[in-house]
Amino acid sequence: MATTLCFSISVLTPTPQSSSYHSFSLFPKIPNLTLSPFSLSPFIRLQISPLPLTSLRSTASYSPRMASNDAQDPRLARISSAIRVIPNFPKPGIMFQDITTLLLDTKAFKDTIDLFVERYRDQNISVVAGVEARGFIFGPPIALAIGAKFVPMRKPNKLPGEVISEEYSLEYGTDKIEMHVGAVQPGERALVIDDLIATGGTLCAAVNLLERVGVHVAECACVIELPELKGRERLGDRSLFVLVNGA
Numbered sequence: 007m008a009t010t011l012c013f014s015i016s017v018l019t020p021t022p023q024s025s026s027y028h029s030f031s032l033f034p035k036i037p038n039l040t041l042s043p044f045s046l047s048p049f050i051r052l053q054i055s056p057l058p059l060t061s062l063r064s065t066a067s068y069s070p071r072m073a074s075n076d077a078q079d080p081r082l083a084r085i086s087s088a089i090r091v092i093p094n095f096p097k098p099g100i101m102f103q104d105i106t107t108l109l110l111d112t113k114a115f116k117d118t119i120d121l122f123v124e125r126y127r128d129q130n131i132s133v134v135a136g137v138e139a140r141g142f143i144f145g146p147p148i149a150l151a152i153g154a155k156f157v158p159m160r161k162p163n164k165l166p167g168e169v170i171s172e173e174y175s176l177e178y179g180t181d182k183i184e185m186h187v188g189a190v191q192p193g194e195r196a197l198v199i200d201d202l203i204a205t206g207g208t209l210c211a212a213v214n215l216l217e218r219v220g221v222h223v224a225e226c227a228c229v230i231e232l233p234e235l236k237g238r239e240r241l242g243d244r245s246l247f248v249l250v251n252g253a
């Protein structure tokens with residue numbers, strides 16, 4: 007493999023058509039990189055360095071930084087290249103980060119779960135809260151592996167029992183997520199998981215909902231971050247762990 011790194015940077019241009027979806031590009035180009043057949047772009051994403059759960063923030067860098075303690079961890083590159091990017095979905099100008107192709111790659115999918123499990127298995131987490139819909143894919147295997155319960159955080163009017171709701175703002179309008187009353191107890195320690203953080207509105211709402219019922223959120227975790235959308239800033243002091251940056 008060639009070792010020269012080139013950089014291709016496109017600055018975020020918010021699209022008027024976009025509401026909760028946003029497009030951008032910020033990634034190092036790596037010639038001769040082996041990519042999955044699903045990847046539309048011959049690029050590897052930037053990666054975010056790990057922080058212990060006690061740390062509050064991690065920062066993106068132009069040097070690839072790995073989510074594992076091993077700076078050469080090859081799993082992140084494979085995960086990154088297994089995520090398909092679909093331009094102009096669901097709206098013109100959006101670069102949709104499609105994790106369904108990651109799920110087809112059994113090694114990359116397993117590596118994704120393993121990376122989260124390695125980070126959280128000794129953190130005394132009793133609740134993994136997954137955000138609808140794609141947090142329902144990554145959350146349950148992590149919960150099972152670390153011995154925590156899985157709590158779905160759903161879109162409005164989907165849960166049959168009594169719910170507690172949290173509204174949050176989108177670029178235009180508002181949305182809401184809900185959780186069953188009694189699913190968690192005050193004093194429990196939670197991990198909030200989703201596939202992707204963009205503006206951070208969804209994760210913020212999930213954290214707020216859990217904190218309102220006395221749960222301590224140890225960390226939020228996502229497979230992908232779109233750093234230009236500054237979701238990390240919206241989370242404030244809440245700790246965020248991600249594996250790769252969006253292409």
Ligand SMILES: O=P(O)(O)OC[C@H]1O[C@H](OP(=O)(O)OP(=O)(O)O)[C@H](O)[C@@H]1O
Nearest residue numbers: 138139140200202203204205206207208
């Ligand atoms: O950081 P934010 O700006 O809040 O955006 C991130 C959210 O957007 C996507 O879900 P989406 O709202 O598309 O719902 P879906 O998973 O049900 O399709 C993604 O899976 C996150 O949940």
Ligand SMILES: Nc1ncnc2[nH]cnc12
Nearest residue numbers: 026027028101102103204
């Ligand atoms: N670009 C994107 N791809 C996938 N999910 C998203 N949610 C918000 N923005 C997204």
